[in-house]
Amino acid sequence: MHPKLNAAVVGCGIGKSHMLAFQKVPDLFILAAICDLDVAKTRALADELKVPKTYATLDALCADPAIDVIDLATPPHLHLAQIQQVLAAGKHVICEKPLVPSLRDVDFLTGVEKRSGRRILPIFQYRYGHGFQRLKFLQDRGLTGRAHTVNIETSWRRRDDYYAIAWRGKWQTELGGCCLTHAIHAHDMLTYINGPVARVYARCTTRVNPVEVEDCAAITFEMADGSLAGSTVTLGRADEISRHSFVFEKMSADSNLRAYDSSGDPWVFKGDTPALQAEIDAALAEFTPEPEHYQGQFARFHKALHEGGEIPATLADARQALELITAIYWSAESGEPVTLPIGKDHPNYANWSPAKYRA
Numbered sequence: 403m404h405p406k407l408n409a410a411v412v413g414c415g416i417g418k419s420h421m422l423a424f425q426k427v428p429d430l431f432i433l434a435a436i437c438d439l440d441v442a443k444t445r446a447l448a449d450e451l452k453v454p455k456t457y458a459t460l461d462a463l464c465a466d467p468a469i470d471v472i473d474l475a476t477p478p479h480l481h482l483a484q485i486q487q488v489l490a491a492g493k494h495v496i497c498e499k500p501l502v503p504s505l506r507d508v509d510f511l512t513g514v515e516k517r518s519g520r521r522i523l524p525i526f527q528y529r530y531g532h533g534f535q536r537l538k539f540l541q542d543r544g545l546t547g548r549a550h551t552v553n554i555e556t557s558w559r560r561r562d563d564y565y566a567i568a569w570r571g572k573w574q575t576e577l578g579g580c581c582l583t584h585a586i587h588a589h590d591m592l593t594y595i596n597g598p599v600a601r602v603y604a605r606c607t608t609r610v611n612p613v614e615v616e617d618c619a620a621i622t623f624e625m626a627d628g629s630l631a632g633s634t635v636t637l638g639r640a641d642e643i644s645r646h647s648f649v650f651e652k653m654s655a656d657s658n659l660r661a662y663d664s665s666g667d668p669w670v671f672k673g674d675t676p677a678l679q680a681e682i683d684a685a686l687a688e689f690t691p692e693p694e695h696y697q698g699q700f701a702r703f704h705k706a707l708h709e710g711g712e713i714p715a716t717l718a719d720a721r722q723a724l725e726l727i728t729a730i731y732w733s734a735e736s737g738e739p740v741t742l743p744i745g746k747d748h749p750n751y752a753n754w755s756p757a758k759y760r761a
């Protein structure tokens with residue numbers, strides 16, 4: 403048994419789900435502290451979850467020598483500076499999406515991470531749902547065959563109450579709209595299975611809410627392997643759903659429709675012939691579920707830190723997700739398809755916001 407790591411979570415919004423996740427893998431992590439500028443909220447959560455220590459600033463938390471890992475669940479525009487602060491304090495950092503505001507920043511962090519001797523774990527918790535992991539398991543065993551198409555739907559509901567929080571809805575602080583904040587997971591699931599994207603064509607619009615950033619989008623992806631994907635995103639649907647429908651040479655794979663748990667069980671895997679179905683069913687009988695969602699990513703992180711091997715999501719994964727965002731926003735702004743990869747010479751390498759919203 404490897405030693406437990408002392409974790410601290412910063413941010414008492416979605417951060418509460420991170421706190422609960424650390425407590426679901428008690429053999430691996432101790433939720434040792436939580437931190438938020440809002441002292442009353444922190445105190446109440448610490449009492450509810452029985453967390454021993456609270457901090458009102460990241461400075462004070464970073465000075466605590468007992469903490470091994472600091473998990474940032476703070477607003478997006480703060481991540482870049484806070485990641486550097488945590489690494490400089492000699493601690494590993496976990497950080498919510500979107501990791502940083504540009505491809506330039508994620509490339510910069512690659513050097514910072516190497517020099518620090520610590521790791522940066524970007525959050526992509528949807529990867530670890532059991533239904534989606536079953537698809538990965540079948541793919542790794544050669545049972546899917548070549549990919550043909552993918553349909554992705556992220557149809558959620560966000561209204562005034564959501565945008566009442568000041569950092570949301572603005573390019574300077576949220577850094578993007580539904581493509582960045584909400585569909586980033588669905589697009590990461592696409593590349594996790596179908597590999598890199600070669601070309602993107604996107605249309606974005608703001609129809610549901612009186613905000614700066616987009617809240618509806620339609621995107622087509624040409625994947626490097628030749629397969630095609632279509633993704634629609636809206637924040638205007640009354641009964642929220644997420645959908646991922648993969649069509650392969652030998653089988654199709656369909657997610658459940660639960661908006662925030664679409665990677666969880668059940669998924670439906672349909673073989674192209676009775677013989678293929680029998681192979682799929684036989685393989686699935688051998689699938690051993692590991693922890694899923696946030697606790698799944700944290701548990702795999704603990705294992706990689708102690709046993710070696712790659713951590714579950716790296717800066718390269720964050721770069722891939724942010725490269726897609728850069729391509730989506732550039733296509734939406736220019737009206738043209740965008741060919742990947744996007745390098746230093748791209749006009750939006752240092753900032754993907756539309757020109758009129760740049761500082």
Ligand SMILES: NC(=O)c1ccc[n+]([C@@H]2O[C@H](COP(=O)([O-])OP(=O)(O)OC[C@H]3O[C@@H](n4cnc5c(N)ncnc54)[C@H](O)[C@@H]3O)[C@@H](O)[C@H]2O)c1
Nearest residue numbers: 413414415416417438439440460475476477478498499500
């Ligand atoms: N992975 C997911 O599924 C998922 C879901 C929701 C949100 N998120 C991401 O998580 C992040 C936080 O989102 P949220 O909805 O919880 O936001 P939120 O505004 O509800 O909560 C953020 C918290 O951080 C605190 N905070 C702000 N600045 C701070 C600082 N300097 N030091 C300490 N605390 C500080 C705030 O007081 C607030 O309580 C965002 O990047 C968001 O995109 C990810």
